[in-house]
Amino acid sequence: MISDFQNGFAGNEPIQADGNTNLSLVKLNANDLPNVAVDSVWLLSPVHQANATEKLVVQLRNYGDEDAKNIAVKLNINAQQKAISSLNVPAGKTTIDTLSYSGLALGWQKGTISIKDFPLTFDDQLNFSFKVSAEQKVLSINGKQDGKYIKALFGADRYFKLTEMPEANINYAAFSSYSLIVLNGLANPSSGLAQELKTYIANGGAVVVFPDLDADVTIYSQFLTALNLPAITALNKVPAKVSKIELGHPLFKDVFESLPQNLNLPQVNRYLDFNESNNSNKENLLQLPANKLFFARYTIGNGQVYLSATDLENEDSNFAKHPVFVPLMYKIAFASAKEQPIYYTAMKDNVLESQKINLGANQSLKLVADQFEVIPELRQTNGKTLLYIADQVKRAGFYDLKKADSTLAVVAFNDNRTESDMHYTAQTELQKLFGKQEVVFLDPKSDSIASAVSAKNNGTELWKLCLILSLVFIAIEIVLVRFYPIQKPSLRAH
Structure with missing residues (x-):
């Protein structure tokens, strides 16, 4: 297994490998990087009304070892800027802020919270969606x-x-x-x-x-x-x-x-x-x-x-x-108002929740986006509909849940934030995760990875050494025969 073993990859739970598998870990060297991410967002308003003033809470997380100051936060809803803020986030901590917004029309809303942070940018935006109802x-x-x-x-x-x-x-x-x-x-x-x-x-x-x-x-x-x-x-x-x-x-x-x-x-x-x-x-x-x-x-x-x-x-x-x-x-x-989750995590959340959806005999639902379409499996339970999509949604963004030509819901997906922590698990910590299991650690700087992998796959191969030694001994024999002829004993008459 070749990896830098980022904290989010290794995890903290004990690892139980197959007892018949020989496991070698090649730990690539990587540097810790500073990173601030949009960690999460939640809405304070239980219901959403047209043109009403509402509030949401945004949480930023600093994965770095130094304080982050004056991080600009921007709230956009339907591609229109609704609020801005600036936050200081202590090293290794989280900070929350409350943003107010208004002027929403009826229907589904596509919201994004974004910041500017370098060098990592994949977690600088978080998508969410909700519906403004008429009644x-x-x-x-x-x-x-x-x-x-x-x-x-x-x-x-x-x-x-x-x-x-x-x-x-x-x-x-x-x-x-x-x-x-x-x-x-x-x-x-x-x-x-x-x-x-x-x-x-x-x-x-x-x-x-x-x-x-x-x-x-x-x-x-x-x-x-x-x-x-x-x-x-x-x-x-x-x-x-x-x-x-x-x-x-x-x-x-x-x-x-x-x-x-x-x-x-x-x-x-x-x-x-x-x-x-x-x-x-x-x-x-x-x-x-x-x-x-x-x-x-x-x-x-x-x-x-x-x-x-x-x-x-x-x-x-x-x-x-x-x-x-x-x-x-x-x-x-x-x-008492029922609301679906405002966002999901791509490649992790495989079940979507919706208010109960009734379909006709020849009707089906589709989850669609640009150059993407999937037909989820439906199950009815406890007054709501569950949509199973497996791991088919791989990209962050907004996806429309459609029944024929009508949009029933807008679903927001985001990248997994476990990749945001740019710290790496040390070899000693990795060994603890495997417990008493036999694990070989290879250093890419000093060990020959190709030789180690070949030895693991094929065992220790001695045929090359045998061939070389055979050639050496034949050469020695030729030299001895040529330069040191054997003296045959003479025959004497008696």
Whole structure:
């Protein structure tokens, strides 16, 4: 094996070679090089709206042994410059920066983060893609309550498209088209609804439950436990006030510009008590005294359920009219939006994720770019479609996922950043990776590689030496015969 054994090539995991293989390592000498790379990027905005101001975070990594100063960073989206920055990156460390941008139109966006760094340039650009959607679909299933607060909430923003269904006439087949489902005061939630919601949640959906406080406790408990939520223990009619809000939770990030010392929190006159013996998947958002649940988030499979201890009726609480209600529900809706990964690594990521794609009998998908086309293998799982491309995408860039002539998605690929670290594994470290296995190290400066390889392949060849020695001995014999004739003994007569 002939290599410079760059750190990314050798790795840190033990290497187990075939016991019947003789392994010789030829370590080429290479110099450590300074290098700064665009390591990664992620979006801070959970949803993307036209002409909205959004933010992303870029991370640079310095693989060199010296500090890198004033590295210019540029953000382009659809070939238009959207933001610039300048970063200092300490030796061997990473540095992050937040960039703001706006003015996006509807549809798929092709973004690039780029820097200027020499002598290595292959990792100076990182591609990413995302979609700006025209709307987000929300479903409200209403019981005896008319759902006026949910309707007013999501009807005030044209980005949300609210659909309402009565409890008695639910279209289960439409669940998968909504990113958020709100259960608003259902009087008699059925086991069939629970089963459909379990499938919806398993596929990554989000559900908010505002119970009907006058419903049968036993029926409601069975419904909640079917969703892996806590059972109801009692209806509490003692007025209380929310005592704690989890401001550190991501849902409350950027909600409050400033916080007064005595923060006004919701008040409640009637609420449900729950059996909270198992809280492993629970995140409290708002709590009543004695750490009782008021509004909590439960992670269940790929999805999430938000459970309220009270309804949205004025006589039961002021939650629906409290200032925290609107931003909380908006944040829940935004967080429920499903988004594909914003970029992949060429020659490494062989499975692409997409929202569920339905194909006709004679239809197929194609991943295309300039002078490139591949038909991926499709598999449906958990409400999404997986596309298997093996290792056919070998170059960084943008690829269109097409169904006939329509573009379903734009997929971004980047080169593997493991090649960015221009340090090399020493011979002693390589030996440790092979453990007790017998490995021969050859020095290209002093060893004859050709002889070593020939000896490894053919064994030690002695025929040349035998031939040479034979010729030498024949020559010696000729010389002896010519210059030193043999004296024959004379015959004497007796």
